[in-house]
Amino acid sequence: MPAQHVRTLGPVLESLDAVMLTTLDGADRMVSRPMTVCVDNFDGTLWFFAPITSQVVADISANPKVNVSYCGPPASLSITATATVTPHTLPVLARWRPRLAPWFPDGMNTAATIEVVAERARLWTSPTPPARGRHLRPVRGGRHDTF
Template sequence: MTSAEDRTAGVEKVAGLMGESKLCMFTTHGRDGHLLSRPMALQETEFDGDLWFFARNDSRKVMDVRANSSVNVAFQSGTAWVSLSGSAEIVRDESKKKDLWNQAAAAWFDNGPESEEVVLIKVEAEGAEYWSAPGSKVSTLIAYAKSRITGDKPDVGTNDTVDL
């Protein structure tokens, strides 16, 4: 495969695993050097390697991104997990804010997408690691129990990294 085909396949795999996740943990580097994670709602848009979030312009996460653009976004859905690393930027594009605006955003921001208090955080994905377990949580627990009895390693699915 070419690198373009690899990237397309990687984007599709990560998008599929993240597909049902509505919330994620968004991690920034704090001003004190520590990592700080907080739950964030992912805006519904087709994943093309970029993620979009609404944020308050004066929030700590926005200040953290302005100071250090390196971020991590972690998702869990069913029996799949994705850890995505990337570079974030603060976007003030009013038409993009209107395009992504929805009822969930309206619940957090009283003055609408035109407000100066509302900004977007765009995360350009650089890479991801995923874990995907076969079947349900119950089948994963059964695989663990079986491994305790047989002494074999449990089959808990696949783990891979993707360059985005």
């Protein structure tokens, strides 16, 4: 992904606590699940953690094509990417955050890292957020970019 697009997506991703990660299961059905975002300085790669024995790890191991999405303030986004799972302790230690501990009660040694490399992205921004309880819709002055 070009550097200018990484610079555009970076501040949005760095402001988020969670996104939806979508994979394809063994029957080619899309499966989405919320994932905690660990972005300090977005460089085109996102990092997630999951239990080594989880379905998301199995899905990615079988088919590495994924989508990362978010809808809400400050923007909505959809990122098409390729993921790689690493079940080794060293990458986990390098990126571990204390806020992940509740998801891994048996410790970080049960976690695998999921490296998600962005290939394409769509980003929707709006000068004002939609009123609470209203659906997101095109807003005059809003913006939609495809990278």
